[in-house]
Amino acid sequence: NAGVTQTPKFRILKIGQSMTLQCAQDMNHNYMYWYRQDPGMGLKLIYYSVGAGITDKGEVPNGYNVSRSTTEDFPLRLELAAPSQTSVYFCASRTGLVEKLFFGSGTQLSVL
Amino acid sequence: AQSVTQPDIHITVSEGASLELRCNYSYGATPYLFWYVQSPGQGLQLLLKYFSGDTLVQGIKGFEAEFKRSQSSFNLRKPSVHWSDAAEYFCAVGQTGANNLFFGTGTRLTVIP
Numbered sequence: 001n002a003g004v005t006q007t008p009k010f011r012i013l014k015i016g017q018s019m020t021l022q023c024a025q026d027m028n029h030n031y032m033y034w035y036r037q038d039p040g041m042g043l044k045l046i047y048y049s050v051g052a053g054i055t056d057k058g059e060v061p062n063g064y065n066v067s068r069s070t071t072e073d074f075p076l077r078l079e080l081a082a083p084s085q086t087s088v089y090f091c092a093s094r095t096g097l098v099e100k101l102f103f104g105s106g107t108q109l110s111v112l
Numbered sequence: 113a114q115s116v117t118q119p120d121i122h123i124t125v126s127e128g129a130s131l132e133l134r135c136n137y138s139y140g141a142t143p144y145l146f147w148y149v150q151s152p153g154q155g156l157q158l159l160l161k162y163f164s165g166d167t168l169v170q171g172i173k174g175f176e177a178e179f180k181r182s183q184s185s186f187n188l189r190k191p192s193v194h195w196s197d198a199a200e201y202f203c204a205v206g207q208t209g210a211n212n213l214f215f216g217t218g219t220r221l222t223v224i225p
Contacts, residue, residue, distance in 0.1 A: 004155075031211065033212065035215075040121065040217060040218075041217060042116075042118075042202060042215045042216055042217040042218050043156075043202065043215040044215075045212050045213075045214075048211055048212050050211055056211070058212060090155055090156070092155075092156075100146070100158040100161060101148075101156070101158070101213070103155030103156045103157070104155055105153075105154060105155050106153075106154075106155055
């Protein structure tokens with residue numbers, strides 16, 4: 001059972017480049033989340049989804065886009081990378097509102 | 113507005129000593145409360161959670177936490193810390209009808225021999 005799988009683990013982007021962070025879960029979870037973690041700032045919610053075809057903004061959605069075409073996958077798109085998007089990105093999923101989150105191992109992104 | 117405060121950025125304890133990490137929350141309704149632990153280079157792992165009932169909850173790795181509604185607190189405790197407990201600890205709050213959790217800024221725990 002793989003859980004939540006994030007790819008890539010590390011990436012360096014130039015300013016203005018685009019990329020997609022991949023997230024897949026094999027637990028049939030309805031809820032999926034993207035967080036970013038900056039030093040001393042904890043985790044901030046970027047986007048979340050409560051099921052296939054349904055997404056919504058979190059606290060810090062600017063500069064990002066998401067889609068949820070299947071239950072398993074929840075990719076995060078950066079269209080025009082900026083240095084402010086340098087961060088560690090975590091994908092997470094859970095079955096219901098009060099259940100625990102399962103986290104991926106993270107993607108460390110640097111925008112230079 | 114919802115918020116979670118972890119007032120201690122960094123705590124250092126000796127191995128075998130007791131530990132208490134503080135968490136205060138501001139929420140409009142009865143919250144769901146969680147403590148997560150993050151080891152270096154890893155994602156977060158759930159230590160324990162509180163939804164209702166007994167205000168003292170037990171978690172994995174010998175951790176416990178107590179919900180105190182009057183103080184809006186959910187402090188994490190461990191009677192005797194092990195070197196392997198060195199990590200970053202996050203308190204998180206959720207609410208019925210809300211789809212996401214709010215996380216605190218984390219407390220980094222260092223354990224010295």
